[in-house]
Amino acid sequence: MKEKKTIALGLMSGTSADGISISAVHIGKKNKAIEVLKYKTYSYAAKLRKKILSASKMNAFALSELNFELGYLWAKRVSQFCKSADLKYKDIAAIGSHGQTVCHSPFADIPHTLQIGEASFIAKETGRPVVCDFRPMDMASGGQGAPLIPFLDEFMFGGGKPRLFLNIGGIANFSLVGKGVKTFAFDTGPGNCLMDSLIQNATKGKIQFDKNGVLAQKGIIDYKKAEKMLKESFFMRKPPKSADRNDFSFQFVKKYFKNINGKSTPDIMATLNYLTAKSVEISIKRHVRLIPCEMIVSGGGVFNRELMKNLRDLLKPMKISSIAEYSMHPLSKEPACFALLAWSALNGRTNHPYLATGAKNKKILGKIIL
Numbered sequence: 001m002k003e004k005k006t007i008a009l010g011l012m013s014g015t016s017a018d019g020i021s022i023s024a025v026h027i028g029k030k031n032k033a034i035e036v037l038k039y040k041t042y043s044y045a046a047k048l049r050k051k052i053l054s055a056s057k058m059n060a061f062a063l064s065e066l067n068f069e070l071g072y073l074w075a076k077r078v079s080q081f082c083k084s085a086d087l088k089y090k091d092i093a094a095i096g097s098h099g100q101t102v103c104h105s106p107f108a109d110i111p112h113t114l115q116i117g118e119a120s121f122i123a124k125e126t127g128r129p130v131v132c133d134f135r136p137m138d139m140a141s142g143g144q145g146a147p148l149i150p151f152l153d154e155f156m157f158g159g160g161k162p163r164l165f166l167n168i169g170g171i172a173n174f175s176l177v178g179k180g181v182k183t184f185a186f187d188t189g190p191g192n193c194l195m196d197s198l199i200q201n202a203t204k205g206k207i208q209f210d211k212n213g214v215l216a217q218k219g220i221i222d223y224k225k226a227e228k229m230l231k232e233s234f235f236m237r238k239p240p241k242s243a244d245r246n247d248f249s250f251q252f253v254k255k256y257f258k259n260i261n262g263k264s265t266p267d268i269m270a271t272l273n274y275l276t277a278k279s280v281e282i283s284i285k286r287h288v289r290l291i292p293c294e295m296i297v298s299g300g301g302v303f304n305r306e307l308m309k310n311l312r313d314l315l316k317p318m319k320i321s322s323i324a325e326y327s328m329h330p331l332s333k334e335p336a337c338f339a340l341l342a343w344s345a346l347n348g349r350t351n352h353p354y355l356a357t358g359a360k361n362k363k364i365l366g367k368i369i370l
Ligand SMILES: Nc1ncnc2c1ncn2[C@@H]1O[C@H](COP(=O)(O)OP(=O)(O)O)[C@@H](O)[C@H]1O
Pocket: 013, 014, 015, 016, 017, 018, 019, 021, 168, 169, 170, 171, 192, 196, 208, 209, 210, 211, 212, 213, 298, 299, 300, 301, 303, 304, 305, 331, 334
């Protein structure tokens, strides 16, 4: 008999602050399959993106306002998304909203993390249970609160041969998942964030990212500078570890490159692109004991051809493929993960890769809004 599948919705607003990404998924409980039924990213207007990227420096009033502004906007986007997907609210079993990370400091004296975007608005709009605020419980249990994506990797690919899964969002993280393998994952450092901050600043906000990596491709890599940057404490730290986007902001770029102008931008971009790939390579080579022969990449970084080329060159002869080859849009994976985490929480199931985050015990992450 055909198994009855559950529909869940996931929302992700990543550290790139490019937009709100929504996935509607079918969850097949028995064969542990997740199928993305529909995916869409609704881009943020430039003004809102700027506001989000400055949120860590806001006063309480402005932050509280942004919390509600995002919640209200996301509820509107969920409504649009469901209409375009011909999806009725009553058919949705669970909605998971990751929120917008404003601050993530697992190594501070008092470790803390903050995701905003008031999820009550989505619950009010849909009348369906919404799960949000996943990371704090992992941290309360002694974990880093990140990365959480390996839970989806494990769910979908845990029964297959051991493989690496790399997600290149604002921050990059990878997981090692497969049969007979203890799931292992951590943040490798910058994903697109350094490159994005360079081009956004160099073009005064006119261009958001180095489309397809064409600018990096025109530049000359400063290998010595990249080696110097790789001595930063985050890269030297042993896992479990997770990164704060604020550690890899434009301040970081300015620390290493004094003359940032139209002429120097391609070379700096080429160096940052290489640094990003190199930090993935050293993370794998230093910390993965048995390196598998395939890595499946997701997140917006997949579209940066120069970054994928650098990864392929540095990790030869590893096969590096896009998750698109496994019938999943590269940007749909993160929101799909939060749909799964929400569905798991509502069913009272553990929903974090606790071995990877460093949490002391299995927990159910998330706050439920009914
Ligand atoms: N065509 C492209 N070429 C290069 N980079 C791209 C392209 N499309 C998206 N990106 C990068 O991907 C980022 C968004 O990726 P995403 O996975 O949504 O990250 P996050 O989870 O941080 O929001 C953009 O900010 C940009 O840097």
